[in-house]
Amino acid sequence: MGLGPAILTIFAFMVIPIFILGVFSFMPADPYGGVDKGFSYEAWVQLFFERDLDDSLIFDPVYLQIIFRSIVLAVLATITTLAVGFPVAWYIVQQPAKKRELLLFLVTIPFWTNLLIRAYAWILILGKNGMIEKPLYGLGIIDESLELMYGNLAIGLGLVYSYIPLMILPIYASLEKLDFGLIEAAHDLYAKRYSVIRKIVIPLCLPGIIAGCILVFVLSLGDFISPSILGGGKKMMLSNLIQFQFSSARNWPFGGALTMLLLIMVGIGSFFYIRVLGKREEIK
Amino acid sequence: MSIKRHMRKAATLAVAALFSGSVFAEGELFFYNWVDYTPPELIKKFEEETGVKVTVDTYDSNETLLAKLKSGATGYDVVVPSQNFVTIMISEGMLEKIDVKGMSNYGNVDDRWKNPAWDPTQDYSAPWQMGSTSFSINMDGYDGPGNSLKEFFEPSDALKGKVQVFKTPDEVIPLALMYLGLPQCNESPEDMKKVQELLLKQKESVKTYNSETMVANLTNGEVLMSSHWDGYSMKNRLDSKMDSLKYVHPKEGIIGWFDSLVVPKGAPNKENAEKFINFMMDAKNGAELSNFNRYASPLKAAAVGDHLDPTLGTAPEINIDPNIPVHFSETCSAKATKLYDRVWTKLLQ
Numbered sequence: 001m002g003l004g005p006a007i008l009t010i011f012a013f014m015v016i017p018i019f020i021l022g023v024f025s026f027m028p029a030d031p032y033g034g035v036d037k038g039f040s041y042e043a044w045v046q047l048f049f050e051r052d053l054d055d056s057l058i059f060d061p062v063y064l065q066i067i068f069r070s071i072v073l074a075v076l077a078t079i080t081t082l083a084v085g086f087p088v089a090w091y092i093v094q095q096p097a098k099k100r101e102l103l104l105f106l107v108t109i110p111f112w113t114n115l116l117i118r119a120y121a122w123i124l125i126l127g128k129n130g131m132i133e134k135p136l137y138g139l140g141i142i143d144e145s146l147e148l149m150y151g152n153l154a155i156g157l158g159l160v161y162s163y164i165p166l167m168i169l170p171i172y173a174s175l176e177k178l179d180f181g182l183i184e185a186a187h188d189l190y191a192k193r194y195s196v197i198r199k200i201v202i203p204l205c206l207p208g209i210i211a212g213c214i215l216v217f218v219l220s221l222g223d224f225i226s227p228s229i230l231g232g233g234k235k236m237m238l239s240n241l242i243q244f245q246f247s248s249a250r251n252w253p254f255g256g257a258l259t260m261l262l263l264i265m266v267g268i269g270s271f272f273y274i275r276v277l278g279k280r281e282e283i284k
Numbered sequence: 285m286s287i288k289r290h291m292r293k294a295a296t297l298a299v300a301a302l303f304s305g306s307v308f309a310e311g312e313l314f315f316y317n318w319v320d321y322t323p324p325e326l327i328k329k330f331e332e333e334t335g336v337k338v339t340v341d342t343y344d345s346n347e348t349l350l351a352k353l354k355s356g357a358t359g360y361d362v363v364v365p366s367q368n369f370v371t372i373m374i375s376e377g378m379l380e381k382i383d384v385k386g387m388s389n390y391g392n393v394d395d396r397w398k399n400p401a402w403d404p405t406q407d408y409s410a411p412w413q414m415g416s417t418s419f420s421i422n423m424d425g426y427d428g429p430g431n432s433l434k435e436f437f438e439p440s441d442a443l444k445g446k447v448q449v450f451k452t453p454d455e456v457i458p459l460a461l462m463y464l465g466l467p468q469c470n471e472s473p474e475d476m477k478k479v480q481e482l483l484l485k486q487k488e489s490v491k492t493y494n495s496e497t498m499v500a501n502l503t504n505g506e507v508l509m510s511s512h513w514d515g516y517s518m519k520n521r522l523d524s525k526m527d528s529l530k531y532v533h534p535k536e537g538i539i540g541w542f543d544s545l546v547v548p549k550g551a552p553n554k555e556n557a558e559k560f561i562n563f564m565m566d567a568k569n570g571a572e573l574s575n576f577n578r579y580a581s582p583l584k585a586a587a588v589g590d591h592l593d594p595t596l597g598t599a600p601e602i603n604i605d606p607n608i609p610v611h612f613s614e615t616c617s618a619k620a621t622k623l624y625d626r627v628w629t630k631l632l633q
Binding site (some may be wrong): 235 | 345347348350372375376445452454490491493494505506624625628629630632633
């Protein structure tokens with residue numbers, strides 16, 4: 001009974017749209033957007049092969065390359081946010097309760113503004129004569145532009161900035177439950193700092209770390225604002241490719257197939273998360 | 285936890301705000317137009333004259349508009365597609381018929397744009413603005429002549445990493461085909477291969493592919509050359525006081541476009557849409573539209589004459605040398621679109 005509304009919401013706003021996309025990916029494309037009646041697996045063939053003039057199929061890695069690049073970028077973003085987010089969560093958890101609440105509140109502030117607007121704010125900061133370059137010019141430290149915008153650095157910064165709260169919050173939640181007595185005990189038993197972190201802190205807050213990593217990874221993989229606005233749109237990411245199929249290319253079935261593929265990859269990630277957590281429960 | 289309680293309150297307020305919009309649905313108009321293409325004063329004037337509340341939303345390309353409408357996004361009353369997309373929308377049955385010819389201000393429309401090729405009986409569309417697509421160069425410190433597509437597609441070393449290009453193939457490939465002297469709406473893989481090579485070569489000099497940020501990037505020097513539209517480039521030159529900004533009329537030819545007002549099927553406020561369309565064909569309003577956008581007016585010169593900003597008459601951007609060929613993009617076949625898509629994906633691979 002209690003779960004009814006939740007299940008209904010998930011069904012109406014998640015299961016049905018995904019199902020429609022899945023069905024679309026097996027239909028022929030209407031040249032002006034949308035799909036025609038009928039069955040076709042052309043979209044799935046297109047993922048791996050290019051149709052030559054004589055209709056023969058040639059292996060074509062162009063889309064796989066874009067997918068691979070997106071995964072690499074998402075992994076890098078995840079590692080960076082973890083490297084920055086973990087110490088931040090660790091710091092917050094050690095503050096007195098009042099200050100802790102304030103700090104957590106500050107972490108969530110960026111969520112109050114639309115992601116797109118935040119991306120544009122980065123243009124003001126990183127751009128030519130922006131907030132970073134202007135003072136450096138003034139002080140005579142640089143005499144030509146640092147070219148911070150429109151490159152991998154800007155994409156990376158955008159991703160890390162956007163999603164770091166999603167790393168900090170779950171790690172904080174698991175650190176909060178950590179029994180600090182265990183750490184003291186370890187120190188009393190002459191454990192070095194490094195082994196305390198490796199053998200006690202990390203294993204105990206692993207669920208938080210994994211949850212944070214999955215959230216950041218999934219969202220980075222699907223992000224298209226950072227690559228197109230901050231990265232200059234010179235290299236497509238999976239999400240830009242999907243958007244392109246629904247707009248310019250007007251190939252909705254292929255867009256659907258790509259989306260299903262993205263979902264499958266995300267699904268595999270979540271599956272491992274559950275597996276890892278499940279194993280831990282068993283050990284306990 | 286107190287944060288939680290605040291969040292719940294905030295969520296309730298947000299939901300309430302979402303629904304309150306529909307309470308006044310009777311006197312509303314939802315206008316979906318290109319970015320930076322709607323004069324706020326004219327909207328205000330229309331609101332004062334009619335009491336209709338106008339909401340403006342924006343898009344960055346014809347493709348975005350088409351995809352949005354195709355996905356069943358209802359709720360827009362007036363949208364502004366270019367000529368080739370008007371043809372698509374009519375043939376796909378996506379537009380409401382409107383009585384443009386019966387409107388009191390229809391007489392102001394220049395005879396050349398009555399019953400245009402893309403809407404031969406003019407049952408669906410009314411003129412908005414017309415102009416051209418090419419590129420602009422900041423001539424300050426640039427030593428080229430600024431008169432050829434070669435400078436855009438094969439930029440000199442001075443422009444390396446300083447070039448911005450529109451982000452949709454629909455606006456870039458026709459110019460590339462023109463430069464290479466190949467037929468438009470090209471279905472030949474060999475020809476498109478040449479286009480692809482040209483664009484890949486150009487990419488070495490490209491800083492960003494974007495159809496929205498050219499004004500900011502040209503102004504602050506992030507780029508020195510960018511895809512541009514004639515009137516927008518003129519607005520860019522005047523607003524940013526950049527006398528060195530030259531909108532190039534390439535000798536190889538230029539892409540022309542004509543944007544129209546149309547009403548999507550199922551528009552909730554069709555009557556207000558028609559009021560708005562008639563309002564925009566008024567001579568004074570049409571002139572103010574051009575004064576704001578800096579694009580040529582499709583209304584009769586005699587009608588808009590007095591109200592038009594005199595600088596428009598002599599502006600280098602919108603007055604094209606009659607010897608330069610102008611090509612109006614048409615609707616390409618699915619086969620050509622697929623090839624364009626391949627070229628673009630390979631370009632951004």
